[in-house]
Amino acid sequence: MEQDGINLWRQIGETLAEEIGTGTFAPGDRLPPSTDLATRFGVNQHTVLRAISHLQNEGMVRIERGRGTYVADVIPYRLGRRTRFEENLKELNHAPQRTLIAVTDIPSTPAIATHLELAPNELVTQVTVLAIADDIPISINSNFFPRSQLPGIGDAFRVEAARPKPNLATQSVLAALGIADFERRKIRIRGRESTQDEARLLRMPPQENVFEVEVLNVDAEGRPIVFGQSIFCLSRVEFVWDFALGDLS
Structure with missing residues (x-):
């Protein structure tokens, strides 16, 4: 009986995978609700959910909490010295958007102080923004600015967020404060489990x-x-390295 159950969800998964591969369900499409799929395949809902979970593990679909299951549409995110989130998405015909979550002044942690070359516990302004592409949350970005160098950065983000069509790109806000150019010096990437808050914000x-x-x-x-x-939600983005950036450090 158990073997029959395994065969059923695998067969359902293979059928849905084939339909995704042939374009019946295109990238970004929402799959029918699990109840409808259960009726279609003549099985219980639990069997369908196992098939969908398998497809998610294979990177073929993404599950958004409270919204449903969607065919994966992985965004290639280019990493270069000056490549920005908005530029990257517009090149791929995605609509970028940012939502301000919080702005606060905090003492710098030892790691942040080291990166920004600050004295221990020196104040930094933390700006947290939710980055969105085509109404899909892609990443939660927390940026730390040296308050001694940029005392007005927090207010600049608050003012911009209050506009009818805000532009919360860091590049634009810094440009308004007289910093016309900046570039990446170091990048570090690692995988880990999400926290409850991260999973909630990224749906x-x-x-x-x-x-x-x-x-x-x-x-x-x-x-x-x-x-x-x-x-970054792991199933929604892949990083493309721009060799012009140089060595990782």
Whole structure:
């Protein structure tokens, strides 16, 4: 009996995978509800959910909490010295958007102080933003700015967020404060389990993993200007390395 159950969910998974592969369900399409699929295949809902879970593990679908199951549409995110989130998405015909979550001044942790070349516990402004592509949450970005160097950065983000059509790109906000150019100096990427808050904000299953990306940006004189920690939903993005960037460190 158990073997029959395994065969059933595998057969359902193979059928759905074939339909995804042939374009019956295109990238970004929402699959029918599990109740409808259970009726279609003549099985119980649990069997369908096992098939969908398998497809998720294979990277073919993504599950958004409270919204449904969608065919995976992985965004290739280019990593270069100056490649920005908005530029990358527009090149791929995706609509970028950012939502401000929080702005707060906090004492720098030892790691942040080291990256930004600050004294221990020196104040930094933490700006946390949710990055979205085509209404799908892609990443949670926490950027840390040296308050002594950029005392007005927090207010600049608050003012921009209050506009009818805000542009919360770090590049744009810094440009308004007189910093016309900056580039990535260091990038560190690692995988880990998501926290409950991360899974909630990214509308992803609690058991799905995330990429944690740390980036140090410097201004035209090579001074650290912002240290960022971004959490990406693993099934929604892949990183494409731009060799012009140089060596990882």
